[in-house]
Amino acid sequence: MTAPNVAEPAVSTDRQPVLAVHDLVKHFPVRSRGLVRRRVGDVHAVCGLSFDLFENETLGLVGESGCGKTTTGRLLLNLIPATSGEVVYGGRNLVELSPGQMRPLRRDLQIVFQDPFASLDPRMTVNEIVAEPLRIHGLLGSGKQARDKVRELLRMVGLNPEHGNRYPHEFSGGQRQRIGIARALALRPKALVLDEPVSALDVSIQAGVINLLDDLQHELGLSYLFISHDLSVVRHIADRVAVMYLGKIVELADKEELFTRAAHPYTQALISAIPLPDPRKERSRQRITLTGDVPSPVSPPSGCRFRTRCPKFADVLSEDERQKCVNEEPALIDRGQGHASACHYAEAMKLV
Amino acid sequence: MTAESNIQLDRRSADGDAVLEVENLTVEFPTEDGVVQAVRGVSYRLAPGEAMGIVGESGSGKSVTSMAVMGLLPKTAKITGSVRFRGEELLGRSENGFAEIRGKKIAMIFQDPLTSLNPVYTVGRQIAEAILAHNDVSKKVANDRAVELLATVGIPFPEQRVNNYPHEMSGGMRQRVVIAIAMANDPDVIIADEPTTALDVTVQAQVLEALEAARAATGAALVLITHDLGVIAGHADRICVMYAGKLVEKGTVDEVFYEPRMPYTLGLLGSLPRLDEAGRERLTPIVGSPPSLMHLPPGCPFTPRCPLAQPICEEREPDLYGTDQPGHVAACHFHERLVGVTPGQLFRPTSADTGSVAPANLETQQ
Ligand SMILES: Nc1ncnc2c1ncn2[C@@H]1O[C@H](COP(=O)(O)OP(=O)(O)OP(=O)(O)O)[C@@H](O)[C@H]1O
Ligand SMILES: Nc1ncnc2c1ncn2[C@@H]1O[C@H](COP(=O)(O)OP(=O)(O)OP(=O)(O)O)[C@@H](O)[C@H]1O
Ligand code: SF4
Ligand code: SF4
Ligand SMILES: [Mg+2]
Ligand SMILES: [Mg+2]
Numbered sequence: 001m002t003a004p005n006v007a008e009p010a011v012s013t014d015r016q017p018v019l020a021v022h023d024l025v026k027h028f029p030v031r032s033r034g035l036v037r038r039r040v041g042d043v044h045a046v047c048g049l050s051f052d053l054f055e056n057e058t059l060g061l062v063g064e065s066g067c068g069k070t071t072t073g074r075l076l077l078n079l080i081p082a083t084s085g086e087v088v089y090g091g092r093n094l095v096e097l098s099p100g101q102m103r104p105l106r107r108d109l110q111i112v113f114q115d116p117f118a119s120l121d122p123r124m125t126v127n128e129i130v131a132e133p134l135r136i137h138g139l140l141g142s143g144k145q146a147r148d149k150v151r152e153l154l155r156m157v158g159l160n161p162e163h164g165n166r167y168p169h170e171f172s173g174g175q176r177q178r179i180g181i182a183r184a185l186a187l188r189p190k191a192l193v194l195d196e197p198v199s200a201l202d203v204s205i206q207a208g209v210i211n212l213l214d215d216l217q218h219e220l221g222l223s224y225l226f227i228s229h230d231l232s233v234v235r236h237i238a239d240r241v242a243v244m245y246l247g248k249i250v251e252l253a254d255k256e257e258l259f260t261r262a263a264h265p266y267t268q269a270l271i272s273a274i275p276l277p278d279p280r281k282e283r284s285r286q287r288i289t290l291t292g293d294v295p296s297p298v299s300p301p302s303g304c305r306f307r308t309r310c311p312k313f314a315d316v317l318s319e320d321e322r323q324k325c326v327n328e329e330p331a332l333i334d335r336g337q338g339h340a341s342a343c344h345y346a347e348a349m350k351l352v
Numbered sequence: 353m354t355a356e357s358n359i360q361l362d363r364r365s366a367d368g369d370a371v372l373e374v375e376n377l378t379v380e381f382p383t384e385d386g387v388v389q390a391v392r393g394v395s396y397r398l399a400p401g402e403a404m405g406i407v408g409e410s411g412s413g414k415s416v417t418s419m420a421v422m423g424l425l426p427k428t429a430k431i432t433g434s435v436r437f438r439g440e441e442l443l444g445r446s447e448n449g450f451a452e453i454r455g456k457k458i459a460m461i462f463q464d465p466l467t468s469l470n471p472v473y474t475v476g477r478q479i480a481e482a483i484l485a486h487n488d489v490s491k492k493v494a495n496d497r498a499v500e501l502l503a504t505v506g507i508p509f510p511e512q513r514v515n516n517y518p519h520e521m522s523g524g525m526r527q528r529v530v531i532a533i534a535m536a537n538d539p540d541v542i543i544a545d546e547p548t549t550a551l552d553v554t555v556q557a558q559v560l561e562a563l564e565a566a567r568a569a570t571g572a573a574l575v576l577i578t579h580d581l582g583v584i585a586g587h588a589d590r591i592c593v594m595y596a597g598k599l600v601e602k603g604t605v606d607e608v609f610y611e612p613r614m615p616y617t618l619g620l621l622g623s624l625p626r627l628d629e630a631g632r633e634r635l636t637p638i639v640g641s642p643p644s645l646m647h648l649p650p651g652c653p654f655t656p657r658c659p660l661a662q663p664i665c666e667e668r669e670p671d672l673y674g675t676d677q678p679g680h681v682a683a684c685h686f687h688e689r690l691v692g693v694t695p696g697q698l699f700r701p702t703s704a705d706t707g708s709v710a711p712a713n714l715e716t717q718q
Pocket of ligand 4: 614615616652653654655656658659660661662665670683684685686687
């Protein structure tokens with residue numbers, strides 16, 4: 001099932017993938033300015049991703065701005081056309097389906113966006129917003145039955161069902177995000193893509209939404225692709241974690257593995273850059289700081305894409321060793337660290 | 353709480369003269385719907401070279417407090433209290449009177465570096481101009497100094513980068529240019545308002561390092577405003593927690609992180625997912641929303657969200673009471689009951705948020 005160079009994560013072998021992604025690619029055309037907007041290149045947004053999303057698990061997808069997380073989430077639900085590759089759901093490759101063929105499958109696969117305000121129609125009451133997907137799919141029913149369905153959804157996401165006839169602007173940011181979640185749950189999906197679902201919220205509010213997502217997963221047996229740039233949140237909520245850099249997964253591991261035995265220099269830098277809310281630990285911490293900026297995804301570096309910022313490449317490797325980083329793309333495989341990472345010179349390290 | 357940091361603090365307050373003293377600062381904004389009480393009696397003293405963090409929920413008054421200190425609030429703002437720089441009163445000064453201090457003695461760094469940079473000049477020219485504005489030196493000297501400053505804040509190839517325009521730089525680099533400008537005149541105080549909030553973590557680490565370098569080079573004291581308790585833990589000596597326009601807890605970072613005495617602070621700490629802890633312990637959110645600053649009821653503004661609230665809390669707003677550590681104060685009638693209490697003992701690990709509708713003032717912040 002999986003691409004040949006991807007190690008099967010040990011923890012999940014007994015489970016069925018809900019979604020299986022093979023060598024998924026997405027390029028966005030870059031056009032010249034001016035009247036004739038010629039295609040002058042491509043943004044290599046997602047470059048050959050392969051991973052499984054298992055039943056009832058949370059896969060965290062982390063990485064810095066522009067690394068391709070949102071694009072991956074949208075490709076998974078076929079909201080944008082893939083350049084190549086496969087997303088297999090229920091034995092079918094979603095990438096090849098027409099919007100019409102996709103429609104019945106939308107019930108099973110839903111997305112929640114970062115900005116709860118922008119994603120809710122301000123002119124609709126919360127009842128209407130939550131009922132809309134049911135109505136579109138002809139599942140709402142009428143009268144008391146319809147009302148009960150909506151009330152149950154609001155109760156399920158921890159809102160007061162009495163507030164259903166109010167408008168989105170009358171709710172706090174955290175409550176709005178709950179409305180978005182209720183709407184996504186209306187059709188009883190199997191998998192949810194959560195794209196930075198708590199990033200816009202104050203921490204005290206964020207915590208309640210995280211607890212809610214946890215509860216819903218247990219109650220409904222959902223699978224989550226949890227997209228976030230916040231590794232602390234991901235360590236809390238995920239079962240497995242995939243780290244992306246410039247369109248590629250550079251490390252994929254069971255959560256505890258990843259946070260205690262990070263093997264890729266980028267993952268290591270990322271973990272070591274997160275400030276801990278613990279003054280004593282912070283004072284005694286060693287930081288791995290990266291220099292330089294993320295290269296343009298229009299012309300990514302040859303070989304290992306991280307080499308232009310890699311501290312190991314710059315400070316540790318010999319000239320001979322570096323040649324391999326420049327010339328040969330490192331595969332995402334287990335090199336003896338117990339999980340897959342895409343570095344020729346992977347070495348597990350405990351950083352927190 | 354280590355004995356060491358205690359001694360350090362004592363020495364600081366003993367040798368006494370604060371660089372910045374804010375006393376009973378209040379800021380009100382008259383609006384069509386009523387008066388917004390954005391800052392309600394904030395006091396703090398900043399010792400020379402000290403780093404003080406300010407945290408608090410969105411809308412709690414962190415930015416308005418600092419803008420008042422810098423004289424940057426709109427004319428409609430009604431400001432009372434006192435802001436003294438090295439003993440000299442700043443409030444009530446004319447724009448010229450402020451300009452003397454601003455940039456030279458007190459420098460400010462904002463979240464968006466583009467608000468502080470001019471798009472049509474090179475960054476080198478902008479740093480040089482900041483130097484020339486307050487110093488009688490030649491252009492050549494100013495330009496050389498600009499290159500030096502860029503190097504200090506960790507910008508690679510400063511001799512070339514000095515000729516870049518802001519748009520030719522990444523967000524993290526621009527923010528380091530702003531830090532270079534802030535340190536250009538060897539200020540005594542740097543106020544940084546969410547300087548890394550919009551940045552990726554690896555870039556945030558670079559910018560925070562630049563900020564540390566700036567402090568080391570200038571000996572400036574730092575007021576660091578952020579919603580990230582991790583950033584404060586690593587870069588501040590003391591911390592002020594703000595809620596509904598007031599400081600509700602103040603102490604060394606060790607005191608406040610390890611021995612919090614105000615329920616809101618405990619709630620914040622219990623809400624944080626931890627990168628450094630395994631396991632899936634439930635988080636304990638603070639349910640509900642902060643109050644509207646428009647029609648604040650009497651009493652403690654945290655009452656509707658506080659698991660410890662008693663009838664007295666609705667009647668009387670608590671002062672900042674002293675705790676068992678000198679300098680550690682908390683605005684809670686029942687702070688003594690919080691000795692040794694963990695967030696999980698005080699707050700419930702709930703996943704619901706059934707509270708009534710958000711107050712009107714939340715919307716204006718969107
Ligand atoms: N519609 C589009 N047209 C052209 N380029 C795009 C488009 N959407 C995304 N990109 C580019 O693809 C890359 C990946 O973007 P994506 O939004 O997936 O990143 P991300 O990891 O979600 O970032 P963030 O953390 O900022 O949300 C970026 O370089 C982005 O500029
Ligand atoms: N010019 C203004 N007129 C009216 N109200 C204002 C004005 N500026 C700020 N406020 C209000 O003052 C309060 C405090 O705002 P402030 O910007 O200081 O919050 P903050 O703590 O910095 O929040 P954030 O974390 O979102 O930056 C808010 O309720 C805000 O809406
Ligand atoms: S392959 Fe080379 S450049 Fe890439 S992460 Fe490993 S050491 Fe660094
Ligand atoms: S004064 Fe009362 S309401 Fe306010 S924080 Fe203390 S116990 Fe809670
Ligand atoms: Mg995104
Ligand atoms: Mg602010």
